[in-house]
Amino acid sequence: MRLDKLLVELNIGTRSEVKALLKKGLILVDGEKINKPETKVDENSVTISYGGKDYAYAQFHYYMMNKPKGVITATEDKKEATVMDLFYRKCPDAPKGLAPVGRLDKDTTGLLLITNDGALAHELLSPKKHVDKTYFVTLDGPLTSEDINALENGVHIGEGDLTAPSTIKYEGGNTCYITIHEGKFHQVKRMFFAVGKQVLELKRTAFGPLLLDEELLPESHIIELKRESFY
Structure with a gap:
């Protein structure tokens, strides 16, 4: 993967922003400064360091939300607050492209899975799977x-x-x-x-196999999960 594309997927910045950071030498790639955004890297093994934080790439991400009342289960809405509005306020460094799996009513609380793993979402929601x-x-x-x-x-x-x-x-x-x-x-x-x-x-x-974490209070809302949680 191109280095600048990886940095964007890691939510470090926009394409133009990460190019500027690379030019200034503010990003380390496996401990080295690399200035060329077109550099090819192995996204599955490379370690990116920026601002005192290490970043590791993962294709899919999984989060459990303890959904509070008063927000609708949608990725966006022009009139009402959505679970994704809440999610990105709580997890501003999370990757883009995440979405809730299924729906909970506005006044319903509890376990809501948020992910970018479309295959898993389909499996969990398929009527044939009887989840x-x-x-x-x-x-x-x-x-x-x-x-x-x-x-x-x-x-x-x-x-x-x-x-x-x-x-x-x-x-x-x-x-x-x-x-x-x-x-x-x-x-x-x-x-x-x-x-x-x-x-x-x-x-x-x-x-499905997920149980609401009883320590996940409405005030904290969200925890990140591992793929193994679904087996």
Whole structure:
């Protein structure tokens, strides 16, 4: 890869900015000053140093966000704050081109994966893969055994067929966990509405193999993951 292209992908600066930094000798490539932006380097093994920080290239990046309320799950929006607006405020040095995997409603909190790995995103979202998604739900009233049976075996939410089987973990009171593997619009809220319950709070706690890090408080929002997290 050309050195200037690599520096741009490492988010050190724009093409013109990194050329200026190279010319001034402010960037070290494996400990040496290289002034020519067209220099070819092995992006998988080279170490870039700038401003007292070492940079290593990775093709794909993965982040877990504990999504707060009040932001929409989108890459950009002209009227409302998005999860990516929040993400880049929290992680200004993160590479460009990242996007959320799937959607959480504006008032839904919890686990949201952000990545530039399109193949992984497709795998996690594909209906054929039946990837589980678990939510902690706060309701306006307790569940009955009939409610649980209906939810686990499928309910009508206005789309013809019953929803696919789900799993309910309920220990009394007005809260429960529900695990589904579909991704219909407002599905969890509509499922509980179908048994006469209103969802007051909704938080995703698991997405496929990922579990929401309980130490990832809403104030901190984001941690970076390794590719191995998905196996």
